[in-house]
Amino acid sequence: MAEWFYFFYTALPAFLNGALVTLELTAVGVLAGFVLGLASALGRVYGGRWLRWLAIGYIELFRGTPLLVQLFLVYYGLPGLGLTLDRMPSAFIALALNSGAYQAEYLRGSILAIGEGQMMAGRAIGLSRWQTIRYIILPQALRLAIPAWSNEPVSLLKSTAVAFLIAVPDLMTRAKALAVQTYDPIGAYIAVAVIYLAMVYVLDAFLKLLEERARIPGYSVEGKKA
Amino acid sequence: MSQPVLVAQNLTKTYGNNVIFRNISLSVNERDTIVIVGPSGTGKSTLLRCLNLLTKADSGKIWLDGVEITDPTCCSEDECRQRIGMVFQNFLLFNHLTALDNVMIGLTKVKKMPKEQARRKAVEELERVGLVDRAGHYPGQLSGGQQQRVAIARALAMEPRVMLFDEPTSALDPELIGEVLAVMKQLAREGMTMLVVTHEMGFAREVANRMIFMEKGQILEEGTPDDLFERPKYERTRQFLWKIAELHGRKAPEENG
Numbered sequence: 001m002a003e004w005f006y007f008f009y010t011a012l013p014a015f016l017n018g019a020l021v022t023l024e025l026t027a028v029g030v031l032a033g034f035v036l037g038l039a040s041a042l043g044r045v046y047g048g049r050w051l052r053w054l055a056i057g058y059i060e061l062f063r064g065t066p067l068l069v070q071l072f073l074v075y076y077g078l079p080g081l082g083l084t085l086d087r088m089p090s091a092f093i094a095l096a097l098n099s100g101a102y103q104a105e106y107l108r109g110s111i112l113a114i115g116e117g118q119m120m121a122g123r124a125i126g127l128s129r130w131q132t133i134r135y136i137i138l139p140q141a142l143r144l145a146i147p148a149w150s151n152e153p154v155s156l157l158k159s160t161a162v163a164f165l166i167a168v169p170d171l172m173t174r175a176k177a178l179a180v181q182t183y184d185p186i187g188a189y190i191a192v193a194v195i196y197l198a199m200v201y202v203l204d205a206f207l208k209l210l211e212e213r214a215r216i217p218g219y220s221v222e223g224k225k226a
Numbered sequence: 227m228s229q230p231v232l233v234a235q236n237l238t239k240t241y242g243n244n245v246i247f248r249n250i251s252l253s254v255n256e257r258d259t260i261v262i263v264g265p266s267g268t269g270k271s272t273l274l275r276c277l278n279l280l281t282k283a284d285s286g287k288i289w290l291d292g293v294e295i296t297d298p299t300c301c302s303e304d305e306c307r308q309r310i311g312m313v314f315q316n317f318l319l320f321n322h323l324t325a326l327d328n329v330m331i332g333l334t335k336v337k338k339m340p341k342e343q344a345r346r347k348a349v350e351e352l353e354r355v356g357l358v359d360r361a362g363h364y365p366g367q368l369s370g371g372q373q374q375r376v377a378i379a380r381a382l383a384m385e386p387r388v389m390l391f392d393e394p395t396s397a398l399d400p401e402l403i404g405e406v407l408a409v410m411k412q413l414a415r416e417g418m419t420m421l422v423v424t425h426e427m428g429f430a431r432e433v434a435n436r437m438i439f440m441e442k443g444q445i446l447e448e449g450t451p452d453d454l455f456e457r458p459k460y461e462r463t464r465q466f467l468w469k470i471a472e473l474h475g476r477k478a479p480e481e482n483g
Contacts, residue, residue, distance in 0.1 A: 120280055121318035125332035126308025135335060140324045153256055156235050217364025 003182070008191060011178045017146060018174035019195055025160040029095030030103075030153045036096060037103025044104065045111050046133065055104070062101035066202065069161050070094045075166045091163040099156050110145035118124060143214045150207040154200055171195060229445050230289075232277065232310070232388045237286035239272055246272045247443035250286070254388055254421050259414045261430040261451070262423045263467065264374035264440035269421040271315075274390045274439075277421070278310045281304045291387060296328070308336050311381030311389040315396050316375040319365040325352060325376045326361040331382045351379040352467040355409050371402030382413075389413065391422040396445055431455065439463045 036058075043055035060069065075090040085093070114137050122132030165170035175192035179185035232254040242306055247269035254260055262270050274309055275281040277288060278294065288296045295306040320326050329351050333344035352358045355375035357429040365373050381389060391410065395403040407429050414420060414433045424430065431451045439458075440446040447454060447463045455471075458464045
């Protein structure tokens, strides 16, 4: 046991580096995924037939296949098309594409929940369709989306562990190394589980704060008076 | 006779096989207050939306200040719409904006007015509806009557040529109807051109200079309120008007009479 603590202690810097990589994967995945998701949600709700089908195709493809398969196809498959990417960029792309598809569905749901009335009211004072989406629909839809959408960063943080399978030096990869060094896989994986748990806890607190800050006075999620 | 502001000719609207209204023609002159009444499902709301180009009529033409706005080459729809104010039954304020910002947003984003100037104008409009002390409140913090008055201020801020009201008091608790009607009466006195769909017969008799009775997608009868109440051409008009007058606004003419 003392030996394990010694190894854990010596491995701590590596764990922290690994945790930073995990956070980096999560942040890029969530942010780039948000841009993709928002574009697809808007395309699916407001786009013409062409754009709508493109968005549906993307969303269904990436929600319908395993993240691991997507990651392998980006890392091992793209070179076959003449595009060879490093480990980190491959992981970024796969996570962003995957997360974007999920985020699109959260955002689409809340855009639809805002309803046609707000669009009509915006158009009635002379705002264009795009202006109404930009200034009226989205500010409300994004706020409305936060509680459900908050699942996505939390879920993605843990999903980043698949990057270990293309040897990205993330938290999971460090745990594997520690397990080998100490001959104590259980201890190593418990240690890494605790670190994931702590990160999720902090992320959750941040998301709760975001939800609170974005709340519209006098207006609750159900659209009734608070 | 004063200038026609808004003219519609032979407007027809159908959804599939369902005819909402057919061959509606009407003319709203400067300073007119016209009240449209009729049973629900008669296409009154859809008619207002067509006049505002929010819904596209299947056929027919609309002129605003002598310019045909149904002609796609004449002007942009967005430009036409800001000159036609619209007030909805369920207020439809922008829930994420304060009362002041609700009134300001059209000025800054549509009219591209500088922020300070827009703020002054918005405060003026809120004063006009008696809500300047609620400028910083969000819609969820206002009563229905207050929300509707903000919605009126929001429309007025764009300085429309004509205001369309779609059952502006139907969604309100009875004790809140009066404050909205008072604002509308004041607008009529100030000479605003208004087209109002309402069941408030007290308001109609007191303020309207013309009334239109619509049924089954057609204008059955039109005239002054006295014509329609006292000397209707059709028995159906008398029946309907007196029935809703009894239900809604019977007291109003006496109060003011």
